[in-house]
Amino acid sequence: MKQAISINVNGVDYPGEVEPRMLLVHYLRDVLGLTGTHVGCETSICGACTILIDGQAVKSCTMFAVQADGSNVTTIEGLAANGNLHPVQEGFWECHGLQCGYCTPGMIMTSTQIIDRNPDPSREEIRHGLEGNLCRCTGYQHIVEAVEYAAKKASA
């Protein structure tokens, strides 16, 4: 039986009805059409599905849409404010922090939380913060540099 929910996604309220078993990532992708959030494992390992819920990085593949009822969600599509890239997005572009781009939205969302919590993270702290996000392409080094770039940029 469908359940009524209302989630604010990227500043817009979306009231709707969903099956209780619908995963949040499927709700975002298939119902709201926000396909920037990816699915890479379905088991909370890869982080491709990372979004922010009330400012916290969360893996949306292992959460039901109904559990997000009443919360504020930010997805990769909502990160660039007024068309200006977020410093983390800029960092990924500047430092070649992506190749195939599939892990990238999740990586970027997690990275925003890293510099949110610690405006001047060391390389080790960045790597630790990225532990829940897998990338098969970049070897991570350029991602670490991208986050360093973003941290500098954000605190400048």
Add this chain to the structure above:
Amino acid sequence: MADKYVGKRVKRTEDPRLIKGLAHYVDDIGLPGTLHVAFVRSMYAHARITGIDTSEALKVPGVVAVYTGKDIATKIGPVPCAAALPDLKVPDYRVLATDKVLFVGHPIAAVVATDKYAARDAAEILYPGVELEELPAVVSIIDGVPTTPVIHEHFGDNIAYKLTSGEGDIEAAMKAADRIVKQKMIHQRLAPIAMEPRGVLARYFPGEEELTVWSSTQIPHLLRTQLALMIGIPENKLRVITPEVGGGFGSKLNVYAEEALLGWISMQLGKPVKWIESRRENVAATIHGRAQVGTVEVGIKNDGTITGLRYNVVADLGAYHQLLTPAIPTLTGLMLSGAYKIPAIQMNVTGVFTNKMSTDAYRGAGRPEATYVVERVMDVIARELNLDPIEVRRKNFPKADEFPFHTATGLDYDSGDYEAALKKALDLSGYQKLREEQKKARDNGKLIGIGLSSYVEICALGPSQAMPAGGWESATVRIEPTGKVTVLTGASPHGQGQETSFAQIAADEVGVDLNDVTVIHGDTGIVQYGIGTFGSRATAVGGTAVLIAIHKLKEKAAKIAAHMMQCDASRLSFEAGCYSKQEAAAAAVTGKSEPVVPVGEGPAGALHEVPTPTNGRNKITIQEIALAAHIAKELPPDTEPGLSATYFFEPKNFTFPFGTHICVVEIDKDTGETKIIKYVAVDDCGKVINPLLVDGQVHGGIVQSIGQALYEEVVYDEQGQLVTGELMDYALPRASQMPWFDTDRTETPSPVNPLGVKGVGEAGTIGATPAIVNAVVDALSPYGVKHLDMPVRPEAVWRIIRAPEG
């Protein structure tokens, strides 16, 4: 060509859509009325199908159809294998299992439903309706060729093929040796794990009789040809589109059962159908890589000179042949000379069937195995002779002036300076100092190891003679009436960044702004036939096609320019996208003009100064010429309107990048864990178009090597059950485990193509693995360790450390 962009760290043009979450991978494409497919797959490694009852599944609300192997066995052609080897046994590989299932993950039935939840529900409900009679499975090749049971009964045994390759008198070479070094080595089975699993969307228009297949693939055109044959649709009614592809690493260099099935189902139902692979399916039913067990024997002189090398190897092919399965071990045979002069080489390979997923091309594809064998055994030799591993390598390097260099594996290495790369890596790492520190650390009871690898790889695959389905690559370059430059490449990049690097080549060569160039790929409805992206070939072969297409285009543009400025084409010079009429005398005196480049040749000379205008127009931009060529009122006689050129570049040889990697590890005595504390990579991939992209390829490749050396393995148990079926069990390298990479380059241009590029996509995966294992073995040498098999797990190391002395 003025190098405004080529050679520079140009930010990627593909990135904005990717970092904003606005790019489209297959699953991001939604078509109204799309049906969803889920597969019922075998949970057994080997079993006979005695019956399938689909009735319960068909009752699930939303289910539209269920297909089984028996329904469609004769309607869709077999999954193709393009590898041609003498006496190769090729099993009949149907898109759904008919009589037997041969590996965990083998598709048995396809369920089609109105939404993906319903499809998965129905697949789960169907599974108990599949009657399977379990059979013993053929799993391990560690002890040689498994004889019973026979997987494909009509073949009589489990041997798919046997092959001997190499040149030189191996027996004489071994006799000439002072001693023989012998080492067994295991190359464990790996899963490529592109972060985007496979996915297919197919839409058939019954009226137009046209089928479009969106697939996450590395080879759109080859896939189109094969799917047309499998499904029986005319190839010119089939369009394959590869939207954004989330990594491939060889796993999408294939033609899969699901791709054909989806196309066929869409034709049956007249509706769009979609299947997105789950990660569980991806680990079980997307190709694996490596999986060789071999013994290398090397004849050596007491000074370290190698007289000959023999490698006897069993390759675990899995249950069926995918596109290139049996060919992969032959690439191992090609690269067994490594970076060394070895007078005689022999490989004896036996390819065997097992009850597992097929192995095929995973990043490096046969070459990492060869490099590992050679670079690992160099260290074994050094230990045997009590020599420095560097000295053994140096002793056997060909000198820079010995290129092109013929190997006893039948190759001609194009160019190289192995000593230069080695020296640079030694300097960059401070090798001498590292050894001193290692000694001190050992005295303090610490386990530090230093390992190196001087690799050569074979890239830019390749001349068509050596390839199953063409080794060339194509490009069309057009200048549109508005002056925008469109590049259509037959390569099919999926993360490598060729939208940027090809635009760099084109922008420099045409003399326009980078933003005026768009690179289009991966759509057989738009792009001329191409081969695709694999084997580190896209830039060396595809980039060259772009370059030469532009040369062709400029030949025509120059003719039009000359006509428009009423002069002879020989009096034109070209600079920054502009043709100028040059006074004959001035040109002769300064001698600095860049002549109009004939097809197939590189640009010559520096740029000229623009001459003073005399009468009429003296300068005209190539973009103006493009407009004139389309309006076609002011063209020279007998000139075809329009301004575009297509070129199919056929390389005359492969290219052979090389380099030296140095790895330093520290082993935790309490846990047995290996930590890489320093990593230096000096790679030579010829000329570099974009250093940023090259660094990215090198980093990513090394990390996949680290994965193989320390963490990853596809594990099947004795029953053939897949134990590492999810990312929870299959250990991919994480950011926190990876070291910082210090990278540098030497640059030895390849003579094989006018760009001088060699390719770099697989260097890291090929060069790094032995450096890491060599470092671990070096660290454990105080315990008498001479060799360790991959992945070097903490437990194995811990046991060595804890073993009672002696």
